[in-house]
Amino acid sequence: MKKRTIHCNAIRIDHIDQVVTLNGWVHSRRDLGGVLFIDLRDREGRTQTVFDPSDVSSELFDQAASLHSESVVSVTGKVRRRPEGTDNTKIPTGEVEIMVQSMEVLNAADVLPFPVDDPETASKVNEELRLKYRYLDLRRPEMMRHLRLRSKVATATRVFMEEEGFLEVETPTLFKSTPEGAREFLVPSRLHPSQAYALPQSPQQFKQILMVSGVEKYFQLARCYRDEDLRADRQPEFTQVDIEMSFIDREDIYALIEGLMGRVWEAALGQTIPKSFRRITFDQAMNTYGIDKPDTRFGLEIHDFSEAFKESSFKVFSGTIQKGGVIKALNAKGLADVTQGQMEGLTQLAISQGAKGLAFIKVEGGEWKSPIVKFFSEQEKQTLQSTLEIEDGDLILFAADSWLPACEVLGRIRLRCAELLQQRGRLTIDPLRFDFLWVTDFPLLSFDKEMNRWYSSHHPFTAPVEEDVDLLASDPRSVRGQHYDLVVNGVELGGGSIRIHQPSVQRTIFEQVLQIPEDVIQARFGYMLDAFRYGCPPHGGIALGFDRLIAILCQTPSIRDVIAFPKTAKGTCLMTESPGSVDARQLRDLHIQWRQQPKSEG
RNA sequence: GGGGGCGUAGCUCAAUUGGUUAGAGCGCUGCCCUGUCACGGCAGAGGUUGCGGGUUCGAGCCCCGUCGCUCCCGCCA
Incomplete structure (x- = not known):
C-alpha cells in the first residue's frame, strides 16, 4: 500500500505540480463518460481526483468507474490548478484537483445500507439503522465533529486540572454493592460463590478515601454505571468529570469549575463566558422557575x-x-x-x-x-x-x-x-447563549411519606450548612446541605457538596437521622467511618456529566449523539447485539443459574 | 411498571381516510455522455406494508396480541 503524503483537506494551490498520494474513502463519483471525477475523503476533508482516459489505462479507468461509494483507495497523482470556471467554492480544496496516475483499491465497499455522503438525508436516517451500522454513522462528518469536540474537551479538561495541581487517579470498576441510590449492575464472583461485585454508580466513596490518603486534589474522567431506565440524556454507562479537594469550602469549588468551564468553552467554541456564574438558592429557583434546574434564557x-x-x-x-x-x-x-x-x-x-x-x-x-x-x-x-x-x-x-x-x-x-x-415564533433563543447557574442551599433531607423516614436529598456524606447543624435533631426539614448544582440552560450539568469529615457527625446522620441499623452501617460504610477516624481533612467535590456537557457544546438533544457506541432506550447495543446469552459453563463457573429459561436464539 | 409517537422498496416519504396491479425522489443495475461537484439523459430491477391473529365481500389503513425504535412519567442517594 502506498501511504499518504498529505491529507485530503490540506491540498492548496501551493502544491501544484507536486505528486501526492492520498488514502481515503470514495465520497462521491461523477462519471461523465469521457472523464471521471472521484471526490476522495479522509478524516480531515476531501479533494477531487480526476481520471482522464488519455492519462490512465483503460483497466484503471474501468476499475475507478465501478467503485461504490465508501470504497477505500490509495490514489497517487499530480496536483494541478483546476481549469478556469470549474472551481468549487464549497470546499477548501476547491481550487485544485489531482490528476490520477495510479490507484490501489484497498477495500471495495458493497452498496451501503444508508447514505453517508449527504448530510441532509443522512441526518434523517432512522436511529435504529444508524446504531446497527454505527461505524458508517460515525463516518458522517457531523458525527466525526462530535468525536473530535469530545476529545478536545477531554484534553482541555486534563490540561486545566493538571495546571490547577490535580492528580488523575483511577478507581476500581469492580466495587461493592451499596444498595442506596441507583440500581447497580452486578458482577458475580467466580472465586467467591454467592457474592458479587457491583459496578460503581460513581467513584464517590473512593474519592473521599483519596482525600483521607492525602491526595488533596483528585480528578478523573470516570466511567459510571447505573441500571436505571434510559432517557435522551441518560445512558447505563456514562462519563463524569469527577473532582474532589481537601481544605476547601464551597467558594473554592465554584471558582475552580467557573475556570474549567471557561477553558472548555474557549477550547470547544472559542467563546468567552462570564468569569463567575449567577447563584440562586433552591427556594428561589422553585419559587421563580418551579424547578431546581431552571432555564433562565x-x-x-x-x-x-x-x-x-x-x-x-x-x-x-x-x-x-x-x-x-x-x-x-x-x-x-x-x-x-x-x-x-x-x-x-x-x-x-x-x-x-x-x-x-x-x-x-x-x-x-x-x-x-x-x-x-x-x-x-x-x-x-x-x-x-x-x-x-x-x-x-x-x-x-x-x-x-x-x-x-x-x-x-x-x-x-x-x-x-x-x-x-x-x-409560534414568539420566543426565540440564541443557540449560542449559555446561562450558567449555581443552585445552592438545597434541603439536606427529604421525607419519604410511604417509608415514614428521612433520606438524604443528595447523599449521606453531604455536610449540613454549619449554622444548621443544631437543627438536625429538632427540625430536620429546615437543615440546608452544603450542596450545589451546576445548571446550564435548564440542564443539570453537575452537582456536588462539601462532605462530612467528622466521624461523629457522619454517625449522627447514619444512625439518628437516616436510622440505618448499626450492623448495616458497619457492613456498607464501616471502612469510611474507620478512615474518618485516622486523620480526615475537610473536603468536598463535584461531578460533572461529561456526556451532557459535550451534548450541550454540540447542540444536540441526545447524549447518544456524542457517545461513540451508545445503548438504545432498552439498554441494548444494536451493532453487537448485547446483552447476549452465555454458555452454561460460564454460569457454572460463577455459581449462577437463570430462574427463567433463556428464549431460544435464532 | 405506566402513557404517547413511529414501523410501507436499500434510504427518505406518499397512498384521496376500508376499494382495481401499493407510488415518488434518492440509491442500485444496464446503456449513453470529456469539466462535473445534488452532473445529465434513456431504460430497468427492486415490496411477506415489522411479525402473528381477528373483523370484512375486500385491510398498508379498523380491532387484539407481539417485537423493535423513540419521547415522557415513575425511577436516576
Whole structure:
C-alpha cells in the first residue's frame, strides 16, 4: 500500500505540480463518460481526483468507474490548478484537483445500507439503522465533529486540572454493592460463590478515601454505571468529570469549575463566558422557575398570590391557603391563542404532576375569558393585573396546592409554554447563549411519606450548612446541605457538596437521622467511618456529566449523539447485539443459574 | 411498571381516510455522455406494508396480541 503524503483537506494551490498520494474513502463519483471525477475523503476533508482516459489505462479507468461509494483507495497523482470556471467554492480544496496516475483499491465497499455522503438525508436516517451500522454513522462528518469536540474537551479538561495541581487517579470498576441510590449492575464472583461485585454508580466513596490518603486534589474522567431506565440524556454507562479537594469550602469549588468551564468553552467554541456564574438558592429557583434546574434564557416567571387570595370568595384558592397551601401563577405572554388541544395537553401535564386541574385566564379582546374569573374581586384582579403585567393576548395559568407541588406543576407548564411560544415564533433563543447557574442551599433531607423516614436529598456524606447543624435533631426539614448544582440552560450539568469529615457527625446522620441499623452501617460504610477516624481533612467535590456537557457544546438533544457506541432506550447495543446469552459453563463457573429459561436464539 | 409517537422498496416519504396491479425522489443495475461537484439523459430491477391473529365481500389503513425504535412519567442517594 502506498501511504499518504498529505491529507485530503490540506491540498492548496501551493502544491501544484507536486505528486501526492492520498488514502481515503470514495465520497462521491461523477462519471461523465469521457472523464471521471472521484471526490476522495479522509478524516480531515476531501479533494477531487480526476481520471482522464488519455492519462490512465483503460483497466484503471474501468476499475475507478465501478467503485461504490465508501470504497477505500490509495490514489497517487499530480496536483494541478483546476481549469478556469470549474472551481468549487464549497470546499477548501476547491481550487485544485489531482490528476490520477495510479490507484490501489484497498477495500471495495458493497452498496451501503444508508447514505453517508449527504448530510441532509443522512441526518434523517432512522436511529435504529444508524446504531446497527454505527461505524458508517460515525463516518458522517457531523458525527466525526462530535468525536473530535469530545476529545478536545477531554484534553482541555486534563490540561486545566493538571495546571490547577490535580492528580488523575483511577478507581476500581469492580466495587461493592451499596444498595442506596441507583440500581447497580452486578458482577458475580467466580472465586467467591454467592457474592458479587457491583459496578460503581460513581467513584464517590473512593474519592473521599483519596482525600483521607492525602491526595488533596483528585480528578478523573470516570466511567459510571447505573441500571436505571434510559432517557435522551441518560445512558447505563456514562462519563463524569469527577473532582474532589481537601481544605476547601464551597467558594473554592465554584471558582475552580467557573475556570474549567471557561477553558472548555474557549477550547470547544472559542467563546468567552462570564468569569463567575449567577447563584440562586433552591427556594428561589422553585419559587421563580418551579424547578431546581431552571432555564433562565427566558422569563415566564412564576409569582405567588397566596396573600392576595387568602380571603378570596373563590373557595378553591382560599381553601388551599387555609390548609397551608399556596397560590402560584405565571403569565404565558402572548399564548392566549393556545389551541384547545394544546390547552388540554397543558391540563394533562398538570394532572400528571398531581394537580387536580389547571385554572387559566385567556386575555383576548380586552376581556378575561375564564371559568373562574367571575369569583375574583376587583382587588384580586388588580393584583393579578399589576404583578403579572397582563396585556391583551396573554394566557395566565394557576396552581393551587402545597408549596412544592404547586411550584413543580407550574415549572413543567412553564417549559411547555416556552416550547409552544417557540413554535409560534414568539420566543426565540440564541443557540449560542449559555446561562450558567449555581443552585445552592438545597434541603439536606427529604421525607419519604410511604417509608415514614428521612433520606438524604443528595447523599449521606453531604455536610449540613454549619449554622444548621443544631437543627438536625429538632427540625430536620429546615437543615440546608452544603450542596450545589451546576445548571446550564435548564440542564443539570453537575452537582456536588462539601462532605462530612467528622466521624461523629457522619454517625449522627447514619444512625439518628437516616436510622440505618448499626450492623448495616458497619457492613456498607464501616471502612469510611474507620478512615474518618485516622486523620480526615475537610473536603468536598463535584461531578460533572461529561456526556451532557459535550451534548450541550454540540447542540444536540441526545447524549447518544456524542457517545461513540451508545445503548438504545432498552439498554441494548444494536451493532453487537448485547446483552447476549452465555454458555452454561460460564454460569457454572460463577455459581449462577437463570430462574427463567433463556428464549431460544435464532 | 405506566402513557404517547413511529414501523410501507436499500434510504427518505406518499397512498384521496376500508376499494382495481401499493407510488415518488434518492440509491442500485444496464446503456449513453470529456469539466462535473445534488452532473445529465434513456431504460430497468427492486415490496411477506415489522411479525402473528381477528373483523370484512375486500385491510398498508379498523380491532387484539407481539417485537423493535423513540419521547415522557415513575425511577436516576
